[in-house]
Amino acid sequence: MCSATPNRNTHHTGQTPIRVGLVDNDDCVLQWLRMALRSHGINVVWAEKNSGNAIQRTLFGMDIPQVVVTDIVLDLISGVRLCEEIRRHNSTIGIIGITSYTTKHYEKALARAGAQGLLDKNHTIIADLIKAIPLAAHGLPIDQNGPFLDAQTAHRFVSPSSAGTIGKLSAAETAILRLYDRHYSTQEVADLLDMNPRTVSTHISRAMRKLGAKDRYEALRICSRYQLLN
Incomplete structure (x- = not known):
């Protein structure tokens, strides 16, 4: 060196x-x-x-x-x-x-x-x-x-002003993300939770907005990094 x-x-x-x-x-x-x-x-x-x-x-x-x-x-x-x-x-x-x-x-x-x-x-x-x-x-x-994560996304999670607003997923959103994390398809998630596939998609869209994710795969990465599905 x-x-x-x-x-x-x-x-x-x-x-x-x-x-x-x-x-x-x-x-x-x-x-x-x-x-x-x-x-x-x-x-x-x-x-x-x-x-x-x-x-x-x-x-x-x-x-x-x-x-x-x-x-x-x-x-x-x-x-x-x-x-x-x-x-x-x-x-x-x-x-x-x-x-x-x-x-x-x-x-x-x-x-x-x-x-x-x-x-x-x-x-x-x-x-x-x-x-x-x-x-x-x-x-x-x-x-x-x-x-x-990228700096801007990470800042939203670490910043005190974001406390209590980021990552507050509903029970349905959490359950759906957990199943997606286990590689179930949308139809399989719908069947397991007794939901319409459109309802599943609606919950995922809401979860993505809360997490600032561009798609469900990024949403799952964010959940993993911040242990939101534990």
Whole structure:
């Protein structure tokens, strides 16, 4: 983790390089990440060891990043908590977690906190970040098949103003989504619940509106990530 190869390619949104903030306990890691990302045309606007300072600089600083890359194990609060604090107040900044530990251990918690992805701090971390940062800069999950939501959808779930309004599914909507989650067809769901298929579709449309989902498959992903069907 001590060398960075210069690269002429510039990663940007529009005409300017993507602004990134880095958070890590280790000074050496911070310096290495900063040098490596800058050599690939990414504008690292700041690098912080202190998680409290990182939150302030992300939300209220002069150089607000488009993407925050944070280690999971920090000093004052965890990377999961840092992510939640940022997402609670902001719906656009992309957040990517990085960890030397098993990613599966933190994946669900980080997804619920509103991040767009989690990467392993292994020998491919720079290459992985170079691919992930442009997606996160647009608020998109870095892996469409993973447990992470886009920034705007995640903000609706994490934001205090959304408490009590998001995910309040009716008993019928919950029952229908549970059956869809078990791969039943609409007709099979209707038969099992003694409903007309049109009624099933009406309930699903209402559930989708409540969850902000574009289709029932996204509704099921949201329910899974936020444990709404448990």
